[in-house]
Amino acid sequence: MNNYEGRIEELGIKIPEPPEPVGSYIPARKAGDLIFCSGQGPKKGDKFVHLGKVGSDLTVEEGYEAARVSALNCLAEIKTEIGSLNKIDKIVKVRGFVSSAAGFGGQPSVVNGASELLIEIFGDSGKHARAALGTSELPGNIPIEVEMIASIG
Amino acid sequence: MNNYEGRIEELGIKIPEPPEPVGSYIPARKAGDLIFCSGQGPKKGDKFVHLGKVGSDLTVEEGYEAARVSALNCLAEIKTEIGSLNKIDKIVKVRGFVSSAAGFGGQPSVVNGASELLIEIFGDSGKHARAALGTSELPGNIPIEVEMIASIG
Amino acid sequence: MNNYEGRIEELGIKIPEPPEPVGSYIPARKAGDLIFCSGQGPKKGDKFVHLGKVGSDLTVEEGYEAARVSALNCLAEIKTEIGSLNKIDKIVKVRGFVSSAAGFGGQPSVVNGASELLIEIFGDSGKHARAALGTSELPGNIPIEVEMIASIG
Numbered sequence: 001m002n003n004y005e006g007r008i009e010e011l012g013i014k015i016p017e018p019p020e021p022v023g024s025y026i027p028a029r030k031a032g033d034l035i036f037c038s039g040q041g042p043k044k045g046d047k048f049v050h051l052g053k054v055g056s057d058l059t060v061e062e063g064y065e066a067a068r069v070s071a072l073n074c075l076a077e078i079k080t081e082i083g084s085l086n087k088i089d090k091i092v093k094v095r096g097f098v099s100s101a102a103g104f105g106g107q108p109s110v111v112n113g114a115s116e117l118l119i120e121i122f123g124d125s126g127k128h129a130r131a132a133l134g135t136s137e138l139p140g141n142i143p144i145e146v147e148m149i150a151s152i153g
Numbered sequence: 154m155n156n157y158e159g160r161i162e163e164l165g166i167k168i169p170e171p172p173e174p175v176g177s178y179i180p181a182r183k184a185g186d187l188i189f190c191s192g193q194g195p196k197k198g199d200k201f202v203h204l205g206k207v208g209s210d211l212t213v214e215e216g217y218e219a220a221r222v223s224a225l226n227c228l229a230e231i232k233t234e235i236g237s238l239n240k241i242d243k244i245v246k247v248r249g250f251v252s253s254a255a256g257f258g259g260q261p262s263v264v265n266g267a268s269e270l271l272i273e274i275f276g277d278s279g280k281h282a283r284a285a286l287g288t289s290e291l292p293g294n295i296p297i298e299v300e301m302i303a304s305i306g
Numbered sequence: 307m308n309n310y311e312g313r314i315e316e317l318g319i320k321i322p323e324p325p326e327p328v329g330s331y332i333p334a335r336k337a338g339d340l341i342f343c344s345g346q347g348p349k350k351g352d353k354f355v356h357l358g359k360v361g362s363d364l365t366v367e368e369g370y371e372a373a374r375v376s377a378l379n380c381l382a383e384i385k386t387e388i389g390s391l392n393k394i395d396k397i398v399k400v401r402g403f404v405s406s407a408a409g410f411g412g413q414p415s416v417v418n419g420a421s422e423l424l425i426e427i428f429g430d431s432g433k434h435a436r437a438a439l440g441t442s443e444l445p446g447n448i449p450i451e452v453e454m455i456a457s458i459g
Binding site for chain 2: 338339340396397398399400401406408409410411412413414415417418421422425433434435436437438439440441442455457
């Protein structure tokens with residue numbers, strides 16, 4: 001088994017408690033060897049690190065940071081479901097929806113905030129298929145929502 | 154095996170015939186123990202219960218109702234693929250795209266219409282990972298499109 | 307094993323090299339018998355066959371063509387991951403996000419460009435669950451982004 005929890009500590013990263021679902025759902029669901037997590041925004045404790053649209057309210061760099069925090073929240077959801085992130089075999093898929101100002105087309109640079117965190121933590125096993133998408137509105141005016149599928153052993 | 158079909162009848166819910174695909178695809182596809190369904194809108198018979206954007210043309214309550222009808226159509230698709238909803242082990246993932254007026258951020262309250270239906274029918278097995286998203290346009294001006302992944306035994 | 311590679315040649319279709327990821331991710335990821343590919347746009351060589359929004363900058367027919375090219379790029383990604391498309395058992399799911407002009411609701415006709423290519427190549431095994439969605443912005447102003455899940459034997 002890999003020591004991803006140790007690697008996370010080494011990196012000085014703290015997996016938060018998963019944000020309480022704002023609706024009638026659960027943080028993550030296991031089906032066979034796949035773990036599907038719920039869509040996450042950039043919540044840290046009780047607050048969002050950023051709100052608004054990337055390309056107007058937020059810079060790409062702020063969007064990148066928001067993507068990183070959102071991905072951490074996805075990992076928190078997965079940890080809740082499987083107990084330890086050491087059980088992860090691979091990160092399979094990441095999908096990032098970026099709330100985008102009119103004419104903004106830099107979604108991949110924003111979603112890199114999620115992808116690069118996963119590669120820092122899981123190395124080659126953190127490399128994933130991905131989709132970066134823009135949209136007009138997200139819940140509560142969050143700038144990004146990240147979804148993730150991981151697999152276990 | 155669970156008697157979800159009986160529960161559905163008890164609840165006075167009727168699983169419709171799945172709406173005919175408006176394109177070159179099929180209602181649902183089984184892969185291993187997972188069933189992936191196609192995106193569904195709030196069609197009842199030949200008509201949509203609501204059309205337009207939530208937050209301007211529709212209230213959150215109307216959006217909620219539209220989400221519930223869309224989720225029923227997803228169950229209809231899954232039933233077509235596996236024969237009986239009694240075979241369902243778990244609802245794994247629900248994704249709801251809400252056609253949203255500018256500035257509308259209440260997508261989770263809308264998508265609850267899908268989530269709460271699933272919990273009414275399947276109980277704890279109906280609890281799912283979820284993503285609620287906003288978007289600017291959906292096919293034929295529908296207010297919501299719901300996708301679902303379920304697993305079988 | 308099916309001879310899909312031969313069928314592709316018969317049809318005069320050429321599976322391209324997969325476009326280089328514009329971000330920190332990989333083209334496709336296998337998990338069990340499922341292959342998840344990354345979101346693809348209508349890139350042909352170094353250029354996009356179309357850019358802009360369907361319903362204003364592009365006609366439905368141009369969007370359809372863009373969807374077909376995007377789906378070919380998804381197949382290229384899958385081929386990179388599994389070596390040969392002959393290994394495909396089924397196309398499981400296709401999701402197409404169409405960059406849509408205000409009021410445009412013809413996303414299913416656009417995404418048919420992806421679906422019909424898959425049925426030409428894989429026959430009944432190419433039939434898939436699908437979601438066609440509209441959105442306001444996509445990376446680099448592409449008109450469509452296609453995601454795909456396939457299964458192997």
